[in-house]
Amino acid sequence: MIFQLITIPFLSIFRILLKKYERYRNAKNSRDEFEKNRFIILILVVFVSLGFIYYLNMDRNYKNLEELQEFPIPNSVILEEESSTAKNYSWKSSSGTSIPISYRMVIKKNGWKQVEIDGHGITYEKDGYKINITVASDYKALIRVQ
Missing domain, CATH: 1.20.5 (Single alpha-helices involved in coiled-coils or other helix-helix interfaces)
Incomplete structure (x- = not known):
């Protein structure tokens, strides 16, 4: 107890x-x-x-060109040749045979959709307009209106 x-x-x-x-x-x-x-x-x-x-x-590193249906172009590109259907640019910042991811993001941010990849060429489309970007190692960028 x-x-x-x-x-x-x-x-x-x-x-x-x-x-x-x-x-x-x-x-x-x-x-x-x-x-x-x-x-x-x-x-x-x-x-x-x-x-x-x-x-x-x-967007600060890119400008939209009216003649390319407001397609974004890097500020550092140099226009080398122009025709009625194409604008050829040289872009020193581009490396290799692909478009830098920051540029692809700006293109997408501006409403352009990637519709086709053909070798070194990528086609973007917006409101019925098509832009083809061709990137090569010796010639950095070729942008054409189709």
Whole structure:
């Protein structure tokens, strides 16, 4: 009987302390998880913000030409030859035989849809107008209105 009188309060106190420790441990784990998640969220916010700022400002390196139905052309291109159906440009920033992804993004942002790929030529279309871009390693870019 005396043993029960001593152990019951002791066990009750032990249970209360155990529950408080579990709450503390869970709170600490949730705080640690929150800190880890906060760091990941901060990194995601930074990358999304940088991507959004880049997307908004990428048009600054391009100009739209009225004679090419508002097709975007890089500011750094040099017009080398012009005819009634074509404009031949040299673009030093272009490398290899593909169009840089930033230029493709600007073309898409301006409403042009890629409709055909033929070798080094890519055809874009918007409102019934077609523009063909041909890129080669020795001659950087040829843009024709079809």
